[in-house]
Each structure stands twice: as C-alpha cells, then as structure tokens.
Amino acid sequence: MYAVVVTGGKQHRVRPGDLVRVEKIDGEVGAKVTLDRVLMIAGEGGAKIGTPVIPGAKVSAEIVRQGLAKKILVFHKKRRKRFRKLRGHRQPFTHLKITEISGG
Numbered sequence: 250m251y252a253v254v255v256t257g258g259k260q261h262r263v264r265p266g267d268l269v270r271v272e273k274i275d276g277e278v279g280a281k282v283t284l285d286r287v288l289m290i291a292g293e294g295g296a297k298i299g300t301p302v303i304p305g306a307k308v309s310a311e312i313v314r315q316g317l318a319k320k321i322l323v324f325h326k327k328r329r330k331r332f333r334k335l336r337g338h339r340q341p342f343t344h345l346k347i348t349e350i351s352g353g
Contacts, residue, residue, distance in 0.1 A: 250292035273341040
C-alpha cells in the first residue's frame with residue numbers, strides 16, 4: 250500500500266516504514282505528525298484518487314531528524330561594473346518515518 254501526499258509544496262509517494270526528506274516541519278525529534286493532504290491511496294484493492302484530496306484520509310509519521318542541506322553558493326555579477334556578490338544558503342529539512350496510512 251502506498252499514498253501520494255503533499256507537504257511543503259511538493260508531492261511525495263510514501264509507504265509505511267519509508268524515510269522521507271521533506272521541507273521543514275516544526276516539531277521536536279520523536280514528535281508525531283499527521284499529513285492530511287492525501288492525493289491518492291493505492292493498494293491491493295485498487296486506487297482511490299482525490300479531487301484534489303481524499304476527504305478523511307491521513308498519513309501518520311514521526312519526526313526522525315531536523316537538519317540543514319548542503320550549502321549552495323549564489324553568485325551575482327554585472328559585467329564591466331565591478332559588481333560581485335556571493336551568498337550562501339542552507340535549506341532546512343525534516344526526515345519523517347511513515348508509520349501508518351489510513352484511507353477516508
């Protein structure tokens with residue numbers, strides 16, 4: 250059984266037991282999280298597709314880790330003007346362990 254959920258503006262295909270890296274969700278390590286924007290649930294009996302979400306469907310998860318991604322460098326330059334600017338950015342993320350998928 251698997252589900253397609255939306256979190257952080259992105260869609261993720263998840264199964265129970267999966268470890269998923271998503272955009273940062275506030276909470277401590279070990280806290281329970283419920284993802285309720287479920288677009289699709291599929292299993293042995295077929296697929297259930299929402300319009301756009303399935304009412305009453307939930308995916309339960311546990312926060313395993315909060316972290317920062319590798320640094321990316323953002324460089325701006327204007328030619329012949331002696332203008333250069335270098336900035337770094339580290340995107341925060343959350344690792345979730347999917348515990349249960351319940352259909353609506």
